[in-house]
Amino acid sequence: MATTKVIDWDKVKSGTRQKRIFSNLTFIIPSAVLLFLILTAIFAPLLAPYPYDQISMPDRLMPPFFISGGTTAHLLGTDNIGRDVLSRVIYGAQISLSISLIVIAITSSIGTVVGIISGYTGGRTDAFLMRVTDISLAFPPILVALLLAATLGPGYWTVVLAISLLGWAPYARLIRGEALKLREADFVAQARIIGASPMRIMVRHIFPNIINPLIIMVTLSVGMVILTEAILSYLGAGIPPPAASWGNMVNDGRNLIDSAWWISFFPGLAIGFVVMAGNFLGDWLRDKLDPKLRQI
Amino acid sequence: MNKVLLRVEGLRTFFFTRKGVVKAVDGVSFYVREGETFGLVGESACGKTVTALSILRLLPEPAGQIVGGKIILDGTNLLELHKNEMRKYRGKVISMILQDPMTSLNPVYTVGDQIAESVRLHQGLHDEKVEEEVISALRLLKIPSPEVIMRDYPFQLSGGMRQRAVGAIAMSCHPRLLIADEPTTALDATIQAQYIALFKDIQKKTNVAIMFITHDFGVVANMCHRVGVMYAGKIIETATTREIFKAPKHPYTSALMNSVPRLDQKGERLYSIKGQPPSLRDLPPGCRFFPRCPVAEDICHQQEPSEVEISQGHFVSCWRVK
Numbered sequence: 001m002a003t004t005k006v007i008d009w010d011k012v013k014s015g016t017r018q019k020r021i022f023s024n025l026t027f028i029i030p031s032a033v034l035l036f037l038i039l040t041a042i043f044a045p046l047l048a049p050y051p052y053d054q055i056s057m058p059d060r061l062m063p064p065f066f067i068s069g070g071t072t073a074h075l076l077g078t079d080n081i082g083r084d085v086l087s088r089v090i091y092g093a094q095i096s097l098s099i100s101l102i103v104i105a106i107t108s109s110i111g112t113v114v115g116i117i118s119g120y121t122g123g124r125t126d127a128f129l130m131r132v133t134d135i136s137l138a139f140p141p142i143l144v145a146l147l148l149a150a151t152l153g154p155g156y157w158t159v160v161l162a163i164s165l166l167g168w169a170p171y172a173r174l175i176r177g178e179a180l181k182l183r184e185a186d187f188v189a190q191a192r193i194i195g196a197s198p199m200r201i202m203v204r205h206i207f208p209n210i211i212n213p214l215i216i217m218v219t220l221s222v223g224m225v226i227l228t229e230a231i232l233s234y235l236g237a238g239i240p241p242p243a244a245s246w247g248n249m250v251n252d253g254r255n256l257i258d259s260a261w262w263i264s265f266f267p268g269l270a271i272g273f274v275v276m277a278g279n280f281l282g283d284w285l286r287d288k289l290d291p292k293l294r295q296i
Numbered sequence: 297m298n299k300v301l302l303r304v305e306g307l308r309t310f311f312f313t314r315k316g317v318v319k320a321v322d323g324v325s326f327y328v329r330e331g332e333t334f335g336l337v338g339e340s341a342c343g344k345t346v347t348a349l350s351i352l353r354l355l356p357e358p359a360g361q362i363v364g365g366k367i368i369l370d371g372t373n374l375l376e377l378h379k380n381e382m383r384k385y386r387g388k389v390i391s392m393i394l395q396d397p398m399t400s401l402n403p404v405y406t407v408g409d410q411i412a413e414s415v416r417l418h419q420g421l422h423d424e425k426v427e428e429e430v431i432s433a434l435r436l437l438k439i440p441s442p443e444v445i446m447r448d449y450p451f452q453l454s455g456g457m458r459q460r461a462v463g464a465i466a467m468s469c470h471p472r473l474l475i476a477d478e479p480t481t482a483l484d485a486t487i488q489a490q491y492i493a494l495f496k497d498i499q500k501k502t503n504v505a506i507m508f509i510t511h512d513f514g515v516v517a518n519m520c521h522r523v524g525v526m527y528a529g530k531i532i533e534t535a536t537t538r539e540i541f542k543a544p545k546h547p548y549t550s551a552l553m554n555s556v557p558r559l560d561q562k563g564e565r566l567y568s569i570k571g572q573p574p575s576l577r578d579l580p581p582g583c584r585f586f587p588r589c590p591v592a593e594d595i596c597h598q599q600e601p602s603e604v605e606i607s608q609g610h611f612v613s614c615w616r617v618k
Binding site for chain 1: 352354358383384385386387388391392394396399400401402403404405413414417418462465466469
């Protein structure tokens, strides 16, 4: 005899409720982290216990307060010239976050426009735009950045320009592929049939359908931009000292990593938080934007 | 009799590919009257869809080119219009329904939004008026509770509902000519019958001319007033549906008729036409059907037959018909 399976509906319901709470958590926690960091960046002068560039040689290489030898005067310790790590992490948020925001806004916009036009129009336009993209991808970005820093002088906008100048190319590649696929879609044919212009088809029919890969790319770029900025800072082409960015802080502590790990660790932790928050938020957003998943 | 809305004369559409010129449509002529359904029948790859796309001038460029002929819609030769002018015709004067309802709706917009797009493009109305038009288009297609359905996304609808939604987009601007490219192929038999009944009803209400592309003679019998049978890029026989069924003149047409399974005749193996249609890249001289024709004569592979009118409105291109 077959046994009957009794479905416990209360359990099923509580299961979906748990799922819902979890799915909300993947939104709440990363946005809270990002909001916290953004507010930190905005109110840095009020929050930081010390100025970011205050040197104090007697206090150099002090460990964080929870390790013996540390004091609560410097909660996260000090670096090799006695600057307060906590204050520098707080100020660093200003530079690192704003740079990645600006760079991503620039690169994703250019990449999306180039990619959609290239993929949808096809033919010679496509060939031309893709060769430009190839060339951009072929250039070593660090060398170009160094060249820019040498000619323009290192600085905030040099970094933005240096990363953006070539950074749009991967976006263009990705978006072009998607646009190429969508160009043949029946609903695009349908749009042509009702008399929509190419411009309208690109903006209204192709663009909304490539938002998902775009978001994923954007969230992944956050970490990449911050890291590129770090590399540039290390090579002297990034944010010039004494200004603090998370990237140049990680590099400052590189040589002392086995004795004074906190100099690199805390800015590194901040980078990790941003990258992870970005990824989680991207996932959540993708689920929300996909109408197929919206009402499940 | 109603006046002729669309007249296609000697249409030739070629595809210029690396391997050579594909003569997808090679001298097609037919007309469609207002309020009439003209069926275009033929096997796959005989040029039915390319004929439809040529009328809309939506061929995949640069490979597909209309190299000759005229497409006259209500006195205007569509082939002479500037492309911006042509765009105004699409959706408003000529509309088309594609084969697959699952993919012809944009997944990210609600059904209402997609109908509204067409209404906005062509009628320049205020938002409230647009919504009225959207609802009336959905009503025309007999979609239940249009106010609810218009806020649904395509994935929330069944296949039959989606196909109706596609029909609502096509009919939203009250076109005068509707091209339906095998719209019932993806539907099951019950829904198919409903859909055809629906279009007959819509035609009565709006007097729209329908050009119905299909390979299903059952659908033709049900839906069309007149039929053109296409073979290898040419229309080889045109007649009223009644005549085509009663007295097909071209050997290809009668062969097609014989290969339709029938319930009222018991018997043998289902008839099928031997051989393959010719490659459109490399057409044989003479009649295109010659290699497969059971009654071919010498002249058939020497010279191409021209179209003769054997009775009022019944045109055949065959040497055997005098």
